[in-house]
Amino acid sequence: MSMPHVLLSAAVSLDGCLDTRPGEDRLLLSSEEDFRRVDAERASSDAVLVGAGTLRADNPRLRVRSRAPHAYPLKVTVTRSGALDPAWRFWHHGGRKAVYAVGARAHARAVAAVGDLAEVYEVTEVAGDENAAWEAVLRHLRTLGVRRLMVEGGGQVHTQLLQRGLADELQLAVAPLLVGQRDAPRMLGPGTYPGGPLHRLTLVETRPVGDVVLLRYALSRRPGADGRATAADSAWLAEACRLAAACPPSRTAFSVGAIVVAADGEELARGHSREGGDPHVHAEESALAKPAGDPRLRGATVYSSLEPCGRRASRPRPCARWIIDSGVRRVVTAWREPDTFVAAAAGAELLQASGVTVVEIPRYADAAMSPNAHLLSS
Ligand SMILES: [Zn+2]
Structure with a gap:
């Protein structure tokens, strides 16, 4: 940069x-x-x-x-x-x-x-x-x-x-x-x-x-092409990281925040890990369930503090699949999922193979990781 x-x-x-x-x-x-x-x-x-x-x-x-x-x-x-x-x-x-x-x-x-x-x-x-x-x-x-x-x-x-x-x-x-x-x-x-x-x-x-x-x-300084992060992307991703920090803590699962934003900049939904007392629900899954069927999902962007999962231990449908099926064609995230809980859980490849652009903004990695520090230090 x-x-x-x-x-x-x-x-x-x-x-x-x-x-x-x-x-x-x-x-x-x-x-x-x-x-x-x-x-x-x-x-x-x-x-x-x-x-x-x-x-x-x-x-x-x-x-x-x-x-x-x-x-x-x-x-x-x-x-x-x-x-x-x-x-x-x-x-x-x-x-x-x-x-x-x-x-x-x-x-x-x-x-x-x-x-x-x-x-x-x-x-x-x-x-x-x-x-x-x-x-x-x-x-x-x-x-x-x-x-x-x-x-x-x-x-x-x-x-x-x-x-x-x-x-x-x-x-x-x-x-x-x-x-x-x-x-x-x-x-x-x-x-x-x-x-x-x-x-x-x-x-x-x-x-x-x-x-x-x-x-x-x-402010949109760099109104980027799909694969480039814009200033609005940074702001929304920062907000998703704050959402992650507010998750109920867990010793067995990551804390993640996700926000779905329409092409015109309007927030469609947000979600976080373990929302509503459900110990297994993932942030992207929770966020995308809310505007299901909304035509604005096509062209929307999902901001997720953690790379959406491509495999998961708790449920058969990973978040990458939720995203692909929703019509969302762009994902912005702060860090790639390590193999802490599920081997090769990363969803970026699955997303990209389905035509979804994945943008990573690594300078938010610290913010995304800090609510998960206790899971990563061991
Ligand atoms: Zn997930």
Whole structure:
């Protein structure tokens, strides 16, 4: 993969503002609970990025309270002017920092200002192509080992990444405040967004966090061919892994979550191992039994934290067969089934032989495996 997973994170008022007008005290939009959520997102990211304009305006520390300073994610900023102040708190908390300066002039200024506080990289300016700079930043971050990048603004950075189709996920915390000022900064500015004004984003989660509501959208950066994972695939698979973690525990069977999603992005059903107190039911079987006969199953995708079984000990009909018979032609999964309980249980070959595309996204393997760790360690 040449670019990290890019998560845009912001908190806005009910009227869409990020803050009060410039010059006024910084507006705290998040609740204490939501600050803890943001902290956890930072801690689980390899890098956290804010634009230099936000550092200038808000002077944030970007602390990660749940991490020791040496275990912080890489802190990243991007500047087009190179006008950086070594006194900003950003430089003096946490571990490594990186600056991406666009153009030679900005680079020279940035090195002079903060060269002893951060690694300063030059990004080549390509006239008329602002995309190129962002793509270069993202690619370079990937070479530094950054797989998951959390972008915390400001609005200009969010707008640019979103309009250029470079973001995979949007986490928007909506706070119960009304700012009401015409010149207050907004999260997203005017311009052309991918798909235009009629394109509906894929909502993958809503969650109350104190008096704030978190909205999580999957953004389709790479609207892939069948065999390629899209951003929506990642979000649904992550949700299936969370479902697996909620299964009633067992010492003799895996915990698996499965979600069936129609081609238009609508969830048709979900299921998990041992659902409804049935000790033998499998996640895919349980999920697919619900919309049985629904014509939207043709063209739907099954997201399963574990590769669907091709043989099973408990019942004659394996999940791969359930999938083939349902009309589903695409499966996205996080890890291949080991021979823990049934030898050669893997269903991928059976699925593929029947014309079902199987896509594996290995970076979710840890999430899929963690509810099963007690079965795998022995
Ligand atoms: Zn199964």
